[in-house]
Amino acid sequence: MKIELFYIPGCEKCATAGDDLKATAEQVIPGIIWRELNALDELDYVVELSVLTLPAVAIDGEMVFSSLPTSGQLRRELSKRKRS
Amino acid sequence: MQQVSDVRSNAHLTIGKITGLARVSTDTLRYYERERLIAPTAKSAGGYRLYERDALQRIRFIKQAQQCGFNLAEIRSLLALRGSNAACCRDVRRVALEKKLQLEAKIKSMKVMSNALSQLVKKCSGDNRPLDDCSILVALERAEGVKRKSR
Numbered sequence: 001m002k003i004e005l006f007y008i009p010g011c012e013k014c015a016t017a018g019d020d021l022k023a024t025a026e027q028v029i030p031g032i033i034w035r036e037l038n039a040l041d042e043l044d045y046v047v048e049l050s051v052l053t054l055p056a057v058a059i060d061g062e063m064v065f066s067s068l069p070t071s072g073q074l075r076r077e078l079s080k081r082k083r084s
Numbered sequence: 085m086q087q088v089s090d091v092r093s094n095a096h097l098t099i100g101k102i103t104g105l106a107r108v109s110t111d112t113l114r115y116y117e118r119e120r121l122i123a124p125t126a127k128s129a130g131g132y133r134l135y136e137r138d139a140l141q142r143i144r145f146i147k148q149a150q151q152c153g154f155n156l157a158e159i160r161s162l163l164a165l166r167g168s169n170a171a172c173c174r175d176v177r178r179v180a181l182e183k184k185l186q187l188e189a190k191i192k193s194m195k196v197m198s199n200a201l202s203q204l205v206k207k208c209s210g211d212n213r214p215l216d217d218c219s220i221l222v223a224l225e226r227a228e229g230v231k232r233k234s235r
């Protein structure tokens with residue numbers, strides 16, 4: 001499974017929350033791929049995923065969170081995907 | 085609101101003057117006023133609205149932002165950002181980037197619509213057959229699950 005966090009440089013909450021979210025993801029799915037992508041460098045990809053607001057989080061190439069999720073929200077989403 | 089006795093004063097522009105310089109109609113300017121994007125700062129002795137010279141730049145800003153796809157509510161936010169001491173260029177870039185993403189999503193969805201229409205046009209013979217046999221109407225009705233009454 002792969003998580004992609006899209007951010008804009010200068011987003012302070014992305015930097016602080018990103019570490020917590022990454023830790024949560026690794027707890028739920030050890031070895032999960034975690035990528036943090038500068039939306040300005042990956043504009044075509046961001047458009048392809050239909051991201052409308054930033055920061056945003058995609059899981060396995062699918063836009064799932066249009067803002068930063070809480071650790072609980074991410075945990076629930078990953079657990080659900082793990083089961084299915 | 086300040087009352088100005090001499091409308092020839094260089095500090096103020098009448099509605100006719102400012103709309104002429106900004107190349108917008110008076111209706112447009114009044115619409116901007118109703119939308120709280122711009123406001124006259126003074127009135128002449130005769131009761132005419134007068135605008136400061138800065139208003140001209142503001143109108144140009146609004147027009148340019150509209151051309152970039154921003155709606156008036158978004159332009160109001162942009163103007164607020166422009167006047168905020170706490171904001172910086174990065175904040176404006178975020179707004180512009182999110183607008184671009186919205187436009188790209190619209191383009192994508194319009195491309196899907198356009199492709200769907202291409203398919204319908206391609207399938208239609210376009211001859212003199214009656215409307216009941218028109219493949220475009222039939223396909224649209226089938227998609228909605230509605231049976232068209234015969235004419």
